[in-house]
Amino acid sequence: MNPSTTHARLVVDELVRCGVTDAVLCPGSRNAPLSFALHAADAAGRLRLHVRIDERTAGFLALGLALRSGRPVPVCTTSGTAVANLHPAVLEASYAGVPLLVLSSDRPPDVIGTGASQTIEQAGLFGGTVRLAVNAGIGGDPARSRSFVDRLVAAATGASGGPPGPAHLNLPFAEPLVPDEPGEAPAGRPDGEPRTRVVPAARQVGPLPLDPAAPTLVIAGHGAPEDLLDLPVPVVAEPASAAWPAGVRTGPWLLGASPALRPAQVVVAGRPTLHRSVQRLLADPDVTVHALADPRGMPWTDVAGSVRAIGSLPRLHPGRSWTDRWRAADAAAAEALDKALDDPAAPGGLRLARELVAALPSGAQLVLGSSNPVRDVALAAAPRPDLTVLANRGVAGIDGTVSTAIGAALAHEGPAYALIGDLTLLHDTTGLVLGPDEPRPDLTIVVLNDGGGGIFGLLEQGDPAHAAAFERVFGTPHDVDLAALCAATGTGHVPADLPDLAGALVPAPGLRVVEVRADRRELREGHAKLRAAVDAVLAEVF
Known part of the structure; x- marks a missing residue:
């Protein structure tokens, strides 16, 4: 050989x-x-x-x-x-x-x-x-x-x-590059073990030097550990965080909304990247910021340079009035948010995110695309403990999301879904190309098709002052026929509206795309109306 x-x-x-x-x-x-x-x-x-x-x-x-x-x-x-x-x-x-x-x-x-x-x-x-x-x-x-x-x-x-x-x-590799004579490679250990077994390193860190009785808020981002589900303090968690099932549903809306909800100290877990309200809180000089040591040894997040200590989370026992204020605010904000989202004129991405997460079967896996989808879920959906939510938040690009979702689906025992935007799908169309002999996932990819890049309409460049340049260089409109694209790759395609979304999400074998169309022209104004609705009800609570 x-x-x-x-x-x-x-x-x-x-x-x-x-x-x-x-x-x-x-x-x-x-x-x-x-x-x-x-x-x-x-x-x-x-x-x-x-x-x-x-x-x-x-x-x-x-x-x-x-x-x-x-x-x-x-x-x-x-x-x-x-x-x-x-x-x-x-x-x-x-x-x-x-x-x-x-x-x-x-x-x-x-x-x-x-x-x-x-x-x-x-x-x-x-x-x-x-x-x-x-x-x-x-x-x-x-x-x-x-x-x-x-x-x-x-x-x-x-x-x-x-x-x-x-x-x-x-x-x-030197030639010849193909097998010639029959034979076997030199055998490894007879017990089937690797040549060198590496015992995983154990990491231990001391507790954070915080005040366990002070009004405390936990911010849980991507990579946050799984032991944050039963804390006696409010948790604002991103959907791809293991702490999301225990998170305050309207947490991103509540941050900075009222002085009554302002914490004395914040504990950061994982890497929060989604919300500017989080970044403003962590940069507040009057708030003490700590960070949990990552159990895997990943570096801590400190964009504002405000973290005072790194360590493990001690037992917390804040006053009941602190947690009661957050519960009352969340209940009121959630009611106002749902009422506003029931309006068919509300932003389509937020309405889709709320309905999608609620309709998924128990045990399902959901991969969220970067840009608007992961934020829409964070802003509109009610957290569920019976879902596995994943996202590429390391560098938060839209590239490769279709392929990531397919890989995750092939490793998941249960129904698998993804929520992505139209540009994210177009960025990874070769992800839909599977050979006839390849393992195929049972995966439903829900695509919000608003004909371009919706998230930019919510950023500074989406201000009407930049309207002359916006659509071409940021909105990046396209006329791709997603049904034809799916047909070309042998991928199932199902057009759907929100009223019939639940039927389209019934688990089915194979790979398919569920296309939901939306209009992004009023996205900026729609988000502003939701903000106003939440602020109005919080003004009544506090």
């Missing part, structure tokens, strides 16, 4: 021993040894293989699989620009702490820099965004090669002591 085939089989075998159950592959010539090895492992039932033609799509597919399963997922490419196309997914994995493994195939070192086709400097391509980068030799000692794989997985999962995230193994 030639050295390239031997090395590839050894790497794949060790990955399986390290707990890898899914792998993503893009076709190419230089990665042929890994392609054959992954195909053989799939045929033997040792892992599940997913093949994609577009490397960017493949990277986010692997990201979604890892995000939902918590297990490391490798994505394998050939040499050249194929590797560079993984960079967006690598960045998201780095800032979100997702164990993504990049297996890039390369030409032999003595060919680099000679002008050989499809050859770039791949070693160190991802810079500081990866937790570990290993440039393997050709063939090499089997024990050392297995050890490299174990070290890579430990770095990606955080077992070696650092925060989890992407890791990169660059594998040069």
